[in-house]
Amino acid sequence: MANHRKSCLSGKGVTKVFGLGLKKTVAVNHVDFDFLEGDFVSIVGESGSGKTTLAKMLLGLLPETEGEIFFQGSLRNIRGRENKKKYWKEIQAIFQDPFSSYNLFQKIDSVLLDCIRMRGGARLPYTNKIEMITEACSFVNLKFEELTNKYPFELSGGQMQRLMIARIFLLKPKILLADEPTSMIDACSRATILDMLMNLRNENGMTIIFITHDIGLAYYISDDVYIMEHGNIVEHGKAEDVILNPKDEYTKRLISDVPKIHEVWDLSTVG
Ligand SMILES: Nc1ncnc2c1ncn2[C@@H]1O[C@H](COP(=O)(O)OP(=O)(O)O)[C@@H](O)[C@H]1O
Numbered sequence: 001m002a003n004h005r006k007s008c009l010s011g012k013g014v015t016k017v018f019g020l021g022l023k024k025t026v027a028v029n030h031v032d033f034d035f036l037e038g039d040f041v042s043i044v045g046e047s048g049s050g051k052t053t054l055a056k057m058l059l060g061l062l063p064e065t066e067g068e069i070f071f072q073g074s075l076r077n078i079r080g081r082e083n084k085k086k087y088w089k090e091i092q093a094i095f096q097d098p099f100s101s102y103n104l105f106q107k108i109d110s111v112l113l114d115c116i117r118m119r120g121g122a123r124l125p126y127t128n129k130i131e132m133i134t135e136a137c138s139f140v141n142l143k144f145e146e147l148t149n150k151y152p153f154e155l156s157g158g159q160m161q162r163l164m165i166a167r168i169f170l171l172k173p174k175i176l177l178a179d180e181p182t183s184m185i186d187a188c189s190r191a192t193i194l195d196m197l198m199n200l201r202n203e204n205g206m207t208i209i210f211i212t213h214d215i216g217l218a219y220y221i222s223d224d225v226y227i228m229e230h231g232n233i234v235e236h237g238k239a240e241d242v243i244l245n246p247k248d249e250y251t252k253r254l255i256s257d258v259p260k261i262h263e264v265w266d267l268s269t270v271g
Pocket residue numbers: 018019025026027045046047048049050051052053054
C-alpha cells in the first residue's frame with residue numbers, strides 16, 4: 001500500500017544453524033528483509049527452504065544463531081519474560097494445523113474471553129465482552145451462539161482456522177504471521193480464510209506475513225514477495241515485478257510449475 005512506508009519488521013544477516021559438524025543444517029542463511037507497515041508480504045519457497053524456521057525467529061520462539069531483527073526500526077529486545085510478553089502483543093501467528101497450537105480442553109468461549117483479558121479488558125462488563133466476541137465471530141462468519149460451550153474438536157478444520165482469526169481480530173496485533181494457514185483445510189474454506197486475512201490488513205492496517213509454497217497464490221494476494229531457496233532469500237520485490245519478470249532461476253522454475261498465472265483466478269481452487 002502506497003501510504004504505509006514505515007518499517008514494521010526487518011532483519012539483517014538473520015541466520016539459523018541447527019546441529020554441529022557433519023550434522024549441521026543451515027536452515028536460514030544470512031537473510032535480509034524489510035516488511036513495511038500495513039503490507040501483505042508473502043514468503044515463498046518449497047518445503048525445507050527455511051520458511052518456518054524464519055517464522056519462528058520472527059516470532060521470538062527460536063533464537064537466531066546470527067544477525068539482528070528490528071521491530072519498528074529498533075533492535076528487538078525479547079530477553080526475559082516481560083519483554084517477550086510485550087512483543088507478543090504486537091505479533092501473533094496462525095499455523096498450518098489450527099488445532100496444534102491450541103489447548104484442546106479449553107472451551108471456545110473461554111479462548112475468546114482470554115483474548116479480551118490479554119488486551120486489558122478483564123474488568124469490562126460481561127455484556128460488553130459478549131458484544132466484542134460476537135463481533136469477532138461475525139468477522140469470520142461464525143455464529144457465537146453456535147460455539148458457546150463447545151470444544152475445538154467439535155469444529156471442522158476450516159471453522160477452527162476461522163476461530164484462530166477471530167482471536168487475532170480481538171488481540172489486534174500489529175503483525176500477523178500466517179504459516180501455510182490454508183494448506184490443511186478444504187478448498188472452499190481457503191478462499192474465505194484469504195479474504196479474512198486481507199480484511200485484517202485493509203480494515204485494521206495489520207501487517208500480514210504470509211508463508212506459502214504456492215507462488216501463484218502469493219501473486220494473487222501480496223504487495224511484496226520474498227523467494228526462499230535452501231535458507232537463502234534469492235529474490236524479493238513487488239509481487240508483480242518478481243512474478244511477472246523473475247530474475248532468479250529458482251523463481252522462474254517455481255513459476256513454470258504454475259499454469260495460467262496471468263489469468264483471472266477461480267478463488268474456489270487456489271491453494
Ligand atoms: N529443530 C530442527 N532441528 C534440526 N533441523 C531442523 C529443525 N527444524 C528445521 N530443520 C531443518 O531446517 C530446514 C528448513 O526447515 P523449515 O524451516 O521447516 O522449512 P519450510 O518451513 O520451508 O518447509 C530443513 O532442512 C529442516 O530439516
